[in-house]
Amino acid sequence: SLPYSNMRLCVALPGENAECLCHGLMLVFEHIGGVPPVIVMDNATGAGRRNAKGEVTLTGVFSAFVAHYRLEVRFCNPYSGNEKGSVENAVGFLRRNLMVPPMHAESYGQLSRFMLERCDGLAASSYCPRLPGVPVAEVFDEERAALMPLPSTAFDPVRWESRTADKYGLVDIDSNRYLAGPDSARSKVLAAIRWDTVTLASPATGELLAEYPRQYGRSRNVEDPALVLPRLAVKPRAWRESSIRPDVPDDIRAWLDSMDEKTLRESLKAIGDACRAAGFDPAMQACGEILRSNRDMGLHADSLTPIALRMRDGEWEYPGGIEEPDLSGYDRFITGTDDGGEER
Structure with a gap:
């Protein structure tokens, strides 16, 4: 939520981890064409954790994200809904106007595009609380001037971890097991964990061992046939x-x-x-x-x-579909007969 204009935006993601958080913010930044200089966040575990003294420690992925986009991040106090009233109101508004009836899509990426398009439509048809009669979309056009430009290089929200495969070559990541291969049994494996994929590689050679869709849930074995x-x-x-x-x-x-x-x-x-x-x-x-x-x-x-x-490579009709060469010319040359079998 951008409180000046009351612009409200949302995307769909499968979890609340740091990789999903960063990817979702990237989708929003690219959609609006800029980066807000200051972000006020709720106490999301994907962004950071607060200790007993009230100090917040950012997660590694989110810390790199903040540095890449040159952001200033502030965190709300626990149990203080008044500090984030704008976004709390946006949650209810988007639930009522965007998600009833439930939306359907083939992927999270497609669903996010649908949501952002609908958010733009709602901004054009709803009015800014500070300026009655003026659509949110018009006020947001003024607010764009305060956004910082997008970085020239895209950010990759990835978490790198070194894991040891078990005797079957399975690597445990977030309570799910991914198969690196029998050759990797009881050896170190380097895992690149993104919001939608898990890539396993050899730390010694950098050789790609396997890549899987990231699983959300627990106690699943993910194996490449x-x-x-x-x-x-x-x-x-x-x-x-x-x-x-x-x-x-x-x-x-x-x-x-x-x-x-x-x-x-x-x-x-x-x-x-x-x-x-x-x-x-x-x-x-x-x-x-x-x-x-x-x-x-x-x-x-x-x-x-x-x-x-x-x-x-697309040669679906192999082998029967390949057209045989015409050898009748050789037959005529060798036998001295035409196609009808008569001597020339």
Whole structure:
């Protein structure tokens, strides 16, 4: 809420952590085209924590955000709603006028865009309390002059943490476990935690190990099928109880179930190689292509990986859809006959 004009803005985010807070403020700053020089905040844990003496310590991500945008930040006193009356009123106003009926969107980004557009519409149709009869949008145009310019470089609200993977290669982040891969078992992993993603990398080489959508909640295992498949190839009997089994299409899952242990081991290894080269979805499409061609054969990396790469690159009709070359000219030259078979 910008109290001078009574401009009210809101965005949608999945949590109240520092990464979500900074990302949401960035969306608002970009939308209004500037940065307020002073921000008065409630006692949000994503921004900082207050000790027994009343001193506030900023979180690492929010502290970097404040420095990047050159902000002055003030915090309200606990249980003092009068210190933030403007934004408390904005909460009720936007709930009544913006979120009834509930809004629907495909993603948080799309929902935030809808909300900001509706906020602009409400600003054009509502009036400033200080100037009766004057729309909030007109007063806000004057208020823009007091905003600081946006930085030339975008800020990346990311929290870096070093974690040790367990014996399965799983890394615990905010009570959820992300698979870094069996090669990372019991070793250090560098995690880049953003509001929507968790990226795992090797601290020694910087090699990207895995990237996942960030989970909100507790006690979830998040695994990349491409990292699980090599582990299953070593122990193929674990295939039927594996966590990625539901991610495999029904026809391919039934096909793998029908294989003997040796063929299943080779097939799982081939799928793992194809996943590393082209990704999980193209690898599954390639498996479906081979399944349609010959159900009796197993999967081999030398045939599966090239097909998966073609699937990834958009050659969906491989191999049957590729037009064969016209060799009739060679036939006429060698045999000395025309298309009708008559001698020339």
